[in-house]
Amino acid sequence: MANGQLIIEQFEAFSPKKFAMPGDSIGLQIGTLNKDVKRVMVTLDVLESVVDEAIEKGIDLIIAHHPPIFSKLAQVNDQSATGRIVMKCIEHKIAVYAAHTNLDVTQGGVNDLMAEAIGLTDTTVLAPTFENAVYKLVVFVPQEAVQQVSEALTKAGAGQNGAYSACQFHSVGTGQFKPETGTVPYIGNVGQVERVSEVRIETIVTELNQKQVIRAMKKAHPYEEVAYDIMRQEQTAEPLGLGRIGYLEQPVSLHQFAEHVRDVFGVENLRFVGEADRLIKKVAVLGGDGNKHVSTAAFAGADVLVTGDLYFHVAHDAMALGLAVVDPGHHVESVMKQGVVNELKKRFEERKIRDVELVVSTANTNPFKFL
Known part of the structure; x- marks a missing residue:
């Protein structure tokens, strides 16, 4: 079991909201993510039959490609299909999250x-x-921590330059700092200026992976306060x-x-x-x-x-x-159901998110039949 917000954070790392077309109806549409989630169901559409399936299977969160709410609702009651969907979801504490054009755009979508x-x-x-901007990341690392920080940067996706990966430039210099009162310095003493041999690591990140790279870098870095720079570059990565x-x-x-x-x-x-x-x-x-x-x-x-x-x-x-x-037909987009489940399973495993079951909806939402 995991918090609903944590689950959606993992999904949005795969399919960010920023990829969506302007005015698209995406994100949390019904319910709350501030709750424990044990079962997640992935669907193409959110019809009444899908909600009934979710109720039967004890689903806590539905992730859908097509939003059930495309425009503002003047009223929510049992006289419309959308009203009944909203009412059933709220009654059974089922949250509904939609990823529409952002799931079309994203890699692996x-x-x-x-x-x-x-x-x-x-x-x-x-x-x-979507233009994927490129940034130069510069971080200063004590000699003994260079390998662990370097590997963390690469693992998080930094240094990808075309068909080349793990691209970095290292140069040696002297870092200077004075730990102030209240700090717990990795090197040096409080109130004294310290000079230490450090390695300047330069690499590149993109707008898409910048946050995860910086997070991984800080986790691997031994310093209490990490000194680093981020600088926008002229070139861009392959567009999405x-x-x-x-x-x-x-x-x-x-x-x-x-x-x-x-x-x-x-x-x-x-x-x-x-x-x-x-x-x-x-x-x-x-x-x-x-x-x-x-x-x-x-x-x-x-x-x-x-x-x-x-x-x-x-x-x-x-x-x-x-x-x-x-x-x-439009319904072939249902290929996304198993694809999203596979992606989330991989991300949950990497981040040790356990006790969350991912379910592919089996309700048939294709409105067309053929003679």
Whole structure:
């Protein structure tokens, strides 16, 4: 059992709120995180059937991709589905947390999971939305603690420069300080100026991992007060954003590719736009509604875009651009359920968070049936 806030802190380390599109409805939507949580259920949607499943399974916290509350509620009562959802959750002390476009954008989120399911290689971001700023981190360390601090920095993700990891620069110098009254110095005496041989460690961090790196650095550092600097750099790390674009291992026909998409996502049926025998090699994928990014995929050189909710006239636009489109439906984003559970299990294990059970919702929330 763990505090609900601690669980969401681990989730937000994976899928930060800052990745969400402006105005998106994310975060805690129902209930409180200030409570002990024993069972967490991950779902695509929060329908009444999902809440009923949560009640039956004794769930304390629901983590959903699609927010149950998209706009302000004028009233909460049993005359609407949303009202009943809110009432049931409160009555049974179930908190509901939503991660929408931030889960689309994050590494290992919806779009990476879809690209992985299709079998794409060498994937990059299709539509960048978040610039990952780079910072230089400088910390001063006594000689005997250099290895432990250096290793802690690397383990926390500092020093990643393209395909190179553990990148650091070390230089030796003399540090000076005077411990004042009330301090418990690692080196030196209270009230006396101390000079000690120290190593200046320089490395790089990004906006995404800066906090965790600094936290790990302070934990490994022996000093009571750690001397360090953070300086914004001109370059940026690889951007993050919506969708992914990559390659199939071998070219296939559009018809074969559409069958493959149908099979890997387990859908009954799908639609596709384009000549069935055209060869497909470069593939763009965008979970959910990708109508706005048809031209983005075409200009990126994709042979086909895999997305949902394709509009009739947008299909015409894709044809005019020479882009094939495969539409397996919006519900294929349900790939995120097991993906999020796997990610949280890994993070809980690393941080020794135990006695929290993670459950994948089994309720079918796909509204469509096929003849």
